[in-house]
Amino acid sequence: MTSTAERPRTTPDTLTDEQLARYRRDGFVHLPAVLSRRDAARYAKAALAARDRLDDFHSGAAFTQLLQLWRTDGRLRELTLDPGLAGIATRLAGIPLRLWHDQLLIKEPHNGAATEFHQDQPYWPHAGSRHALSAWVALVDVPAERGCLTFIPGSQHLEGLRAQDLTDHDDLMNLAPDLRHQPRVTVPLRAGDCTFHDSRLAHTATPNHTGDPRVAHVVIYVDAELRLAPEPAHPVTDPLGLRPGDRLPDEHFPRFDVMS
Numbered sequence: 001m002t003s004t005a006e007r008p009r010t011t012p013d014t015l016t017d018e019q020l021a022r023y024r025r026d027g028f029v030h031l032p033a034v035l036s037r038r039d040a041a042r043y044a045k046a047a048l049a050a051r052d053r054l055d056d057f058h059s060g061a062a063f064t065q066l067l068q069l070w071r072t073d074g075r076l077r078e079l080t081l082d083p084g085l086a087g088i089a090t091r092l093a094g095i096p097l098r099l100w101h102d103q104l105l106i107k108e109p110h111n112g113a114a115t116e117f118h119q120d121q122p123y124w125p126h127a128g129s130r131h132a133l134s135a136w137v138a139l140v141d142v143p144a145e146r147g148c149l150t151f152i153p154g155s156q157h158l159e160g161l162r163a164q165d166l167t168d169h170d171d172l173m174n175l176a177p178d179l180r181h182q183p184r185v186t187v188p189l190r191a192g193d194c195t196f197h198d199s200r201l202a203h204t205a206t207p208n209h210t211g212d213p214r215v216a217h218v219v220i221y222v223d224a225e226l227r228l229a230p231e232p233a234h235p236v237t238d239p240l241g242l243r244p245g246d247r248l249p250d251e252h253f254p255r256f257d258v259m260s
Contacts, residue, residue: 007033010194012087012258023092026185027156027201034085034137035192044139044191044215046075047104062113062166062205063147066104068236076102080219085135085194086256089221092196093131096224098248098255100124100132101236105216107147107208114207117152117172117179120220121199122163125237127229127245132199132222138189139215147205147214149195150186152179156198163232172202222248224255 008014010031023029035043050066050073070080079085080102090097120134142148158176165171173180179202186206187195197203199220208214228237230244240252 007190009033009036010088011084012091015088015091020092023196023198026151026153028151028153028185028187028195028197028203029092030187030189031088031194031196032190033192034088034135034194035079037190037192040137040139040191043076043079043217046073047106047139047215047217048213050076050104051106062107062111062115064104064106064108068101069104070099070102076104076217079137079217081254082219083256083258085137085219086221087258089133089135089196089219090256090258093133093221093223095130096255096257097221098224098250098253100220100222100253102220103218105218107205107214109208109211109213111147111208113167114169115147115166115205116164116169117202117204118164118166119155119158119161119172119200119202122161123232123234124199124222125229125232125234126222127227129223129226132220133196134199135194135196135219135221137194137217137219138191139217140212141191142189142214142216143210144186144188144206145209146212147208148186148188149197150184150204150206151195151197152182152184152202155179155182155202156200158200158202176202221256222253
C-alpha cells in the first residue's frame with residue numbers, strides 16, 4: 001500500500017489533459033502533492049515563524065494574513081517563486097504570467113469564523129487581464145474541520161461584481177442570487193496538496209474547529225501583460241507611485257518565463 005509520503009508528485013509535465021479540462025470547466029482543480037510532505041513541513045515552520053516575527057499583518061476573526069513574504073523571507077520566497085508551481089499555473093491559464101503577490105493565510109485554532117463566499121478579482125486594480133488564478137498550497141493537513149475551501153463550480157463566469165464582504169454570509173449571494181442554488185464542492189487537502197482556482201470563482205473557507213493552526217501559502221498569478229486600473233486601492237501597488245495604464249514593474253511583480 002502506498003503511503004501518503006510516497007504519493008506521486010504533480011508537476012507541469014504530469015498535469016493531464018483531464019485536469020486541464022476540469023480547471024477550465026469548473027474554475028478550479030485539486031492537485032495532489034505539488035510539494036513533498038517534508039517540504040510542506042519545512043515551509044509551515046517558516047510560515048509560523050514569520051507570523052511570530054512580523055507585526056505588519058492583518059489579523060481578524062477569520063484569518064491572519066501576511067502579504068509579500070517573498071520579499072522578506074528567503075525560505076518562503078523559494079516557495080512563492082517555485083518554477084514547478086508557476087509552470088502548472090501557466091499551463092492552466094494558457095498565457096504568460098507574472099506574480100501579483102503571495103499571502104500567508106493562517107486560521108488560528110478554534111477561530112470559529114468562516115471566510116465567507118467571495119471572488120478574488122474585484123479586490124485587484126487590474127485592467128485588460130485575460131486570466132488570473134491562485135495556487136492555494138496546504139502546508140499542513142487541512143480536513144474540512146480545519147478550514148478547507150469550498151467552491152461553486154462554473155461561477156468564474158460572473159463578471160463585473162464589486163468586492164464582497166468576507167464576514168457577511170449573504171453578501172455575494174445577494175449580488176448573484178442564483179449562486180444559492182448551485183452545487184458546491186468542498187476540497188480537504190493533505191499537506192503538500194494544492195488547489196488552483198480562477199480569480200472570479202466563488203469560494204469560501206470553513207472555520208478552524210481544531211486545536212492546530214491551518215496554514216496555507218497562496219501564490220497569485222496574473223496576466224503578464226495587464227495594466228494598472230484606476231481602482232480599487234491595493235497595498236502592493238499603492239506605495240509604488242504607479243499611474244493607471246502602467247504595466248506592472250518586473251522588479252516588484254516578477255514574470256515567470258515558463259511557457260513551452
